[in-house]
Amino acid sequence: MSYQVKIPSCAFGGVGSIEKVKEVIKKEKSQKVVVFSDEGIKATGLLGILTARLDEAGVQYHVFTDCKPEPTYGQVEAVVDMVQGQECDLIIGLGGGSVMDAAKLASVLKGASYTIKDLMNDPTLAEKKVKTVMIPTTCGTGSEATCNAIVAVPEEKSKKGIVNDNMIPDYVILDAQMIAKLPKSIVAATGVDALAHVVECYTSKKATPFSDPYAVEGAKLIFRNIREAYNNPDNMEAKNNMLLGAYYGGIAITGSGTTAVHALSYPLGGKFHIAHGVSNAILFAHVMEFNKDACQDRLAALCDAVYPTYAEKSVEEKADYIISQIADIVKVTNIPTDLTQYGVTMNDLDFLVTAGSQQQRLLVNNMKELSLDDIRNIYLKVVK
Structure with a gap:
């Protein structure tokens, strides 16, 4: 290779x-x-x-x-x-x-x-x-x-x-x-987008020894600083770390590539004009939960790098912890956790499944193949 x-x-x-x-x-x-x-x-x-x-x-x-x-x-x-x-x-x-x-x-x-x-x-x-x-x-x-x-x-x-x-x-x-004066809502949305980049790139089929160091370092910077950058806008060290983490995530993309989180978010932006970072955030933890059994070791390794105090936990516990941290970050940064406020209803489900399944440029990177039913079940978690 x-x-x-x-x-x-x-x-x-x-x-x-x-x-x-x-x-x-x-x-x-x-x-x-x-x-x-x-x-x-x-x-x-x-x-x-x-x-x-x-x-x-x-x-x-x-x-x-x-x-x-x-x-x-x-x-x-x-x-x-x-x-x-x-x-x-x-x-x-x-x-x-x-x-x-x-x-x-x-x-x-x-x-x-x-x-x-x-x-x-x-x-x-x-x-x-x-x-x-x-x-x-x-x-x-x-x-x-x-x-x-x-x-x-x-x-x-x-x-x-x-x-x-x-x-x-x-x-x-x-x-x-x-x-320095970035609105908190944009710190949240773009910060979680950057977090998706590093986690997806690290758990991508195309992850390599070149992309991994950037994804891991980016993950450390973002996981450890996003809450502070959101809650304390005057903390310039946290914001500088977020900029660096986002940049590392961008580099990781060139060597690896994002996966199903980004693939399934594209129809939400294209049809419903939901901000890219927000649509990623709403889907993020659900997609990683779906992917977990195919990339559990990678999620656990990411946990070891970001949260070394969890080193003694089992592989499954560490994978679960990383996913729980993703969900918690979305929650504490006040990003919606479903699509209700954007006017997305059950009537849109067939469109979303079809459009999401067509994002093969990204879906081929996903560790786990998604059937149409898999895609539908992920959207069902955020469409009420």
Whole structure:
């Protein structure tokens, strides 16, 4: 068995590391920058922190704040089309996963003969046209480290991942001041999304000796810090640890891959527009409980790494404990535990089962094969 992991060529971390954007501009001899962000980021003042550094660097820049949360491929295409008319030699993504995914897609679409629809059908077409810098403003998507871009597909009422190594960012800046004022609900949703990344990657069929260290270290950082980051927003150490954990989760994805949690969450985002992290959180413990008998040893090993005081417990007890901690984190961060408030009813069950079963890119990673009845039974735990 051969394996690989691919990571951004340069990553900066620590409070104040936003200053490093000037170093990147100098190194790349950049003269014209395009910045992807959104109106929410602009309203918080975070965009101003970045543009002040761009002003200090003396570089020309154009800012696009039209990125939408959980965007359709058409919405991403509209933003990328606006960039086509701009000369640029560097693209910066400042925001959450949707913003960074749009920036990554722009980096392979600018001046290209293929379209985003072409990439949805054949991701191998993507070629990097412009170098990228990713600056996450949430603590969970891991998009700053991955070769993935996720878009909603309205006609299928689901989501699709475009995956190509050319979308791995060139530079990453992990500055905890960029998540200092992150609303608690987003700390929760994106944090649990990052937790799903590391747990799924560690229990994936495709887990390797390259992906495992990132998944384990990410798990330690997130399990041990998410409650503190949620309950005490001023704890910058906890938030910095969440940023690092999310980044490690992103790297783990490039070497391994997420599994049934993400696969079954995609229809919830695509049709019901439930935030990605929330839909993952609602399903997370139930999917791991289903998977337990196929990956009990891996869950127990994760427990040993994260909670060494449980080392004397049995393998089954340790696996159960990790799953119980996942469920508890969802509960204490006040994420819903079922789909009632999102208008999902029993009438939607057939759609969910069919759409979920079609996410084979991720389901093939799952340690345990899911039949249609298995998928239905998992959804039944969260559909009332």
